[in-house]
Amino acid sequence: MENRIITHYALFRFNHHFWSLNSDKRAEVLGDFCNAVKNASKKVWFYQVYPTNVNYDILVWSNDDAEENNAIASFMERNAKATNKFRAYINPVESFWGVTKPSVYSKAKKSAQELDPFVDERLPYFIIYPFSKTTEWYLKTREDRQEMMNEHIRIGKTYREITQLLLYSFGMQDQEFVVAYETENLPQFSDLVYELRSTEARLFTLRDTPIITGTFKSIAQLQDLVN
Numbered sequence: 486m487e488n489r490i491i492t493h494y495a496l497f498r499f500n501h502h503f504w505s506l507n508s509d510k511r512a513e514v515l516g517d518f519c520n521a522v523k524n525a526s527k528k529v530w531f532y533q534v535y536p537t538n539v540n541y542d543i544l545v546w547s548n549d550d551a552e553e554n555n556a557i558a559s560f561m562e563r564n565a566k567a568t569n570k571f572r573a574y575i576n577p578v579e580s581f582w583g584v585t586k587p588s589v590y591s592k593a594k595k596s597a598q599e600l601d602p603f604v605d606e607r608l609p610y611f612i613i614y615p616f617s618k619t620t621e622w623y624l625k626t627r628e629d630r631q632e633m634m635n636e637h638i639r640i641g642k643t644y645r646e647i648t649q650l651l652l653y654s655f656g657m658q659d660q661e662f663v664v665a666y667e668t669e670n671l672p673q674f675s676d677l678v679y680e681l682r683s684t685e686a687r688l689f690t691l692r693d694t695p696i697i698t699g700t701f702k703s704i705a706q707l708q709d710l711v712n
Contacts, residue, residue: 491551491560492602492652493526493582494613494663495568496534496541496697499711503574512708518571519704522547525567526560528603531707532611532699541578543707544699546611548602551584579695581615581663583652598641600650600667607701608648608667612674614696615660622689633686640684644677646670660692671698 503511522545523529532544549560568577588596622630641649652663668674681687702710 489551489584489586490602491549491557491582491584492650492663492665493545493547493560493564494580494665494697495545495547495564495577496579497543497545497568498540498576498578499542500574500576503711506574508712511711514571514574515711516704516708518568518575519707521567521570522564523704525563530602530607530611531702531704533702533707533710534697534699537698537700538695540695541697544611544613544697546602557584581613581652581654581658581660583654583657583663585651586653588651598645598648600648600665602650608669609701610668610671610674611665611699611701612668612696613663613665613699614693615654615658616662616664616693617660617691619689619691625689633684633689636684637681637686640680641677644673647674647677664693 499511499515503514506514519531526547527549529548530546532546534541534544547560547564550556551560568575641647647666647668650665650667652665653661654663655661666674
């Protein structure tokens, strides 16, 4: 991706007022919510979260251009207007967001394993988490950091079916990055994480939770879950 984009992951929970509705009304409210959110951004995807995590029911992944000075403010306003009218039934619980930029550790303009939010098809599983490094990491020389990241990149390339999207959140949220992976094989993804945990760079991880795992769903499929 040459142009910088904003990506926003919003986690929602259906409250007791939502569950007190009859099944047809629940499906109607959820459909209206999803369509309103879908129309607020350039590209939007939906995921079932519960029961992989009991704190959230659905994940909304929204993407838009971030090049203009007011692009992020406009994005946030559109999304607030789209979701606020449904708070009687659907509550926002958590959000993670950031912007893209070229990697400082890879010379390639775009990796074959870079996750593209704007393609028209998605894989079944989507995993996101906030990520921050320790102060000691940034005090190391660029050469030392590059050497450790080369090991990360080498391991990642052995799992070519798994794609990644890295967002930069410095100064905009509590974390420094938001990491996202897309895969059709969750056990294989778990193997990748296991390998990465044994690298030297792991010593300099400050935070990499909560980990949110979602299953891709169409709007109709989400409605079927609550019907």
